[in-house]
Amino acid sequence: MTTHTATADLGAAIRDERVRRGLSQAELAAQIGTTREWIGRLEAGAPRVELDKALRAANAVGISFTTRQTPTWNDLATAEDHALLRTVVINMGLEGQHLTENAKDRLLTGIVRERLTADGQAHSAA
Numbered sequence: 001m002t003t004h005t006a007t008a009d010l011g012a013a014i015r016d017e018r019v020r021r022g023l024s025q026a027e028l029a030a031q032i033g034t035t036r037e038w039i040g041r042l043e044a045g046a047p048r049v050e051l052d053k054a055l056r057a058a059n060a061v062g063i064s065f066t067t068r069q070t071p072t073w074n075d076l077a078t079a080e081d082h083a084l085l086r087t088v089v090i091n092m093g094l095e096g097q098h099l100t101e102n103a104k105d106r107l108l109t110g111i112v113r114e115r116l117t118a119d120g121q122a123h124s125a126a
Contacts, residue, residue, distance in 0.1 A: 018043075042057060081108065082108070
């Protein structure tokens with residue numbers, strides 16, 4: 001899978017696929033209801049393009065997009081992380097301190113961050 005990080009990347013990918021499929025700019029423009037000039041600006045990497053048209057152009061030449069949700073700390077938690085959280089919650093309960101769900105989430109975030117940092121794998125999560 002190719003990651004497009006700028007309109008220039010997307011425009012180049014659309015141009016390459018359009019040419020590979022033997023379509024002219026005018027033919028692609030007619031397919032998606034725009035002008036040949038607009039396709040030219042898109043392919044040239046114009047810094048501002050209308051997203052709906054750009055997506056229609058990409059779809060017309062077979063380029064599809066998927067969304068990827070950034071993992072949460074809970075998504076990154078291992079069974080061991082959850083076991084440690086349960087131990088802390090039980091111990092705090094024995095001492096008469098009860099944690100809210102929000103506090104448990106923050107505690108789990110800290111456990112996961114600590115593990116990832118110790119493993120040298122620290123990265124961001126939502």
